[in-house]
Amino acid sequence: MIDFSRVQKELQECSKDIEASGIKVTPVSDNLVHLTGIIPGPVGTPYEGGTFRLDITLPDGYPFEPPKMHFVTKVWHPNISSQSGAICLDILKDQWSPALTLKTALLSVQALLSAPAPDDPQDAVVAQQYLKDHQTFLSTARYWTESFAKTSSLGVEEKVQKLVEMGFPESQVRSTLEIVGGDENMALEKLLSS
């Protein structure tokens, strides 16, 4: 059973200093089980300027069990799956503590963006590139940020509007955008191939 009063208070706390941290947590569903987190890309990294969206699902045991988080926005990072957005971070697994909150967990994810740990990779390809061809890694990561993290900030409705104008049915556009994590170009590809 989720401690909803705690989640509610966490959301209130988080909304208090949204200006300072830039971290937002908003509920997707009414029951506070499914939430969306948004973290700004850390300054001085290839993720700077991007806005990264994470899908958060609270397990029944929360806060005694860690929240399930994965990136919706595509990220080029050794510890984040470039395919699924899965995050390799200890505090979201065995090092979770009930004293942590959604906000502190998201802050940790933000810190992970600025301090990759390629020795313990989630995405082996990215980790290899990070270690062997760092410049390419940086340019790729920057490119992904430009492509995915910034366009996503335009908002889903605008992308839906564009694709609908291209002649695709709205429901299909929305579901496709959902699948590809809000990436407009990938959604277009998928829509064309389907």
Next chain:
Amino acid sequence: MVSDSITHNAPIASAPNSRDFSKKKRTNRSAKLKQCKLDVRREQWLSQVGAVKSKCCKEDQNGARKERARSLENLRRRDEDNSNDSGSMHHDSDSESPSNSPTNSLLCGNSGTNPGTNFIGSSSSSSSVSGSSGGGCCSGSITEEEEEDGCLDDWEAVADALAADDDNNKQEPEHDRSCSQSPSESQLSVQSDSLHELANGLSLDSVKSMPDGARMVPSVSENNRRAWRPDDAFRPQSLPNLAKQRSFPAADRHFGQGGVPWACNNVLAAPSSCPICYEDLDYTDSSFLPCLCGFRLCLFCHKRILEEDGRCPGCRKPYEHDQVESEAIVQGGSMTFRLARSCSMIARS
């Protein structure tokens, strides 16, 4: 007046003991005669003290003069309406010897209060004035009244019963010596000697001792109208310390404030709410320190954590005892006892 004191005092009398009745006979016989004598002597003494006061005001310590004036006032008041003076403490002793003459009962009353007051007064009074050291009979009218047998007996009885401090014990031999002669005469002679000294201003010691003795009377009459203050120097050590007792409920009163005073000794200040469930910490929770790192949490969350990985949320180290152990420590009491009890309560509900 005698009957007045009886009727007034008898209802309040706790339990007149047997010695009081024996005293009763002796003192009643000459009560009226003595009253006349005492009135005369009181006037005499008052004039003498007035002379001393005018002579020796330089030797007087601050406030001694004022206090002596008050003591004189007290004396007058007591003689005039002694039986009505129900507020002061000597009244309690009156009730112990209801049949004594009013002045005598006043003396007995001061003797009764002796352990508290004489303790200080006698330490500063010189030996030349045995009257001032001889219990509460420090003020002029009282010293003169000491000639009564019953009163002396009463002082000794009270002193025996209440011999709490060394000063009392020191004075007793002196007193006994004077008693071994003719108690009333010797006592009177001593008193009159000291009074003469006072009147003539021959001895500074005796002069000094007299204000000391006089100072005791107002201190008796003032202090006895209220309870002892904890910081009072006159306070008998045998009295229980209320300040200590008060400190416990005072600590309990912080109950609702997250146990702030309890946190002073610990590593971290106790939060007002549990960092895990965000519920307010109650008294038990805020005095509960399960981990050396100082991380606090409510007993419910702690119990939940013990059921799972059993690691402290603050430092991620395992708690030193698991639930089974804490249940086993139930007999041990103290912190783990409360923990275990809370856990078992949760388990039942």
